[in-house]
Amino acid sequence: MTYDDPRLAVVYDIDNPDGPDHDFFRRFADHLGAKRIVDLGCGTGLLTVTLTAPGRTVTGIDPAAAMLDRATARPGGEAVNWVLGTGEQIAPQSADLVLMSGNVAMHILGDDWHTTLAAIARGLRPGGRLVFESRNPQARAWETWNDPVAERDTPIGLLRESLTTEPPGENGIVVMHCHNEFVDTGHIADVEQTLQFRTRQQIVDDLLAAGLVALNVWRGWALTPFVGTQAEQLKVFEAAPA
Known part of the structure; x- marks a missing residue:
């Protein structure tokens, strides 16, 4: 795994600072009133620790031990349940919100992508949400x-x-x-x-096949609808159990 090297985990923190994307996920969690949050592919936990709040349970899951070592040592890390693994570690109907920030969704390839979406679908409680970003191949x-x-x-x-x-x-x-x-x-x-890289329609179809329905697709963090032009770099998806 790329970030199993502790040195690269340190560099990852430099290259992936807090920013508008993290602001979006925090606002979304608060607006949803999420009490149980899973940050899938949490990395070093920079975003994860900021999702904690009184009365809220936050779980960070990542397959790279070196990343989780930094996450657990981060200020505020003691408030998070850190899990080494993949989406299959999400317990059934245990989450109000599952998020995948950065390039996490795109790092999950082939059949593992479908397996992950199915695990998320099982893990979401009624009314729960999945939010994630993906780059526009166009x-x-x-x-x-x-x-x-x-x-x-x-x-x-x-x-x-x-x-x-x-x-x-x-x-x-x-x-x-x-x-x-x-x-x-x-x-x-x-x-x-x-x-x-997956097109909007590929992702919508993959979500549906896993038991999830896309509620919104935005072009970025300002919640402007994605229309599919070459100038649009990001697609941000909100999905719910079908």
């Missing part, structure tokens, strides 16, 4: 993701890095080859990241 964002070798300072020393990206195949999967060299120690972490 925007062809991967074309801008080829980065030459560069260096930057990080909390764990100088990092020399580069990124090369393969265009998607018929299945919409983009493969990114990431080179990470921690100059001070000589540690090298060469990893691949994979993202599956």
Whole structure:
């Protein structure tokens, strides 16, 4: 797994700060009045810990132990139930809200995507919601993701890095080859990241097949309806048990 390296987990925190996306998920949870929240693919828990509130149970699930190590040590981490695993760890009818932030939904590939959606459908209580984001394949964002070798300072020393990206195949999967060299120690972490780009209709159909219905599809965090143009980078979905 990409972020099983503790050094990369530290860099992840730098590259994925709090922002408008986290504001959206917090507002959504409050508006829904969610008492039981699951942050699936929670990573280092930066968003997860901010979802905690009196009378609310928050669970963060992630398949990377190094990410959860940082999550549990984060201020406020003691208020969260951290679980190593995948969507299959969501107990039946246990959640008012399941969320997948960042590229989490796109990191779940092929049959695992369908398995995850089915697990979420089982895990949602009546009236519960699933919210997540996915990139619009029409925007062809991967074309801008080829980065030459560069260096930057990080909390764990100088990092020399580069990124090369393969265009998607018929299945919409983009493969990114990431080179990470921690100059001070000589540690090298060469990893691949994979993202599956799906159209709006593919996602709507996949949700329905799993027992979920798409209630809204927005183009970003301001809740503007997604209409399917090349300029729209994100699709934000709200779904509920069918």
